[in-house]
Amino acid sequence: MTSVVTSGAAYADFDFAHAATGIYRGMPADIYHARAPGVVSKTVLDILERSAAHYKAWLDGHERPATDALELGVITHARVFEPDLFASTYVQAPDHGDQRFKENKQKKAEWKAANEGKKPVSEEHWIASEGMARSIRRHPKVAPLLSRGEAEVTARWEDLDTGIICKARADWLVPNLGIILDLKTTEDAREDAFARSCAKYRYHVQNAHYDHGFSMAGIEIEDFVFVAVEKQPPYACAVYTLDDEAVFKGREAVDRNLRSLRDCIEVDEWPAYGNGIKKLSLPRWA
Incomplete structure (x- = not known):
């Protein structure tokens, strides 16, 4: 068995077809x-x-079209199993108001700049993923x-x-x-x-x-x-x-x-x- 514990950068040229049979950790x-x-x-x-x-x-x-259910599943997965990755990857998207108004456009632009690199999550998905993660963590077998x-x-x-x-x-x-x-x-x-x-x-x-x-x-x-x-x-x-x-x-x-x-x-x-x-x-x- 091969067991690899490594950083994501080490996988830059990884090729499943020619890799060794084994367990791989840290794969992006x-x-x-x-x-x-x-x-x-x-x-x-x-x-x-x-x-x-x-x-x-x-x-x-x-491409197979991404679905709303798939997006929610990915977010919830990160919340449950990779909370640090979740915190660094996702941010709840606020309601920036009517974008016909200059001040609302400015608020949105400032928010995007402050959260550059993060993926915005709708309020609905944020609340649902939080509730599901809490329920899972409270299960006595999990x-x-x-x-x-x-x-x-x-x-x-x-x-x-x-x-x-x-x-x-x-x-x-x-x-x-x-x-x-x-x-x-x-x-x-x-x-x-x-x-x-x-x-x-x-x-x-x-x-x-x-x-x-x-x-x-x-x-x-x-x-x-x-x-x-x-x-x-x-x-x-x-x-x-x-x-x-x-x-x-x-x-x-x-x-x-x-x-x-x-x-x-x-x-x-x-x-x-x-x-x-x-x-x-x-x-x-x-």
Whole structure:
């Protein structure tokens, strides 16, 4: 196992394709999220599940539109797991008033100058992220883990079946306990509702991908823990792990997606939904 503890600057020329299998600490987010041919994260697995054509478009630089929910999730993640980074990166955007008035324009310009380099956050997102972070920190199962782990730890490995390079980035890792915490903001954190979210957003695939990857990189994961927190007051928080059947299905999906990518790379063909005419049936609820 390779274990790297280093500064962000040391990753300037980092290349997942040629790096050693192992655990990487201190890797900047933009280095981890950089797109590279044949390097697979959970995001890539989800795109491949849509189609190889969608993956090729993503790889070629076509952006998926950022969503309000994604922005809130990123902000909340920073508040919970990287409070120092949050404080240095984000600032609450005040209401500068009607910009048709000169004095309001001046106030806005002064505020922007005073907060240069920081990302403005709407009052709505500021309050919501603060409430969610507080709820998470108060959870009796989560709070003790937040005092003994580390944020944003990356695993890099090679899939033995396909030879494809894979990566994963833990929100929060407690290495000596083999625990990963993964934050999910949600509309409804009740058991049935979150189980549906797991199926819809393929959280079971993430669980399987991370379990296997961190093991390959040298850290056995005993518990992959989802910290589900609601985005509206009272910002209710619930903590879940998936059963063995769900993780097994996730592993099957990972293997299927990786084999699909390998096959596309070999022939340099990137199909979407097929070229034939398909007969459809209505869904059961119709």
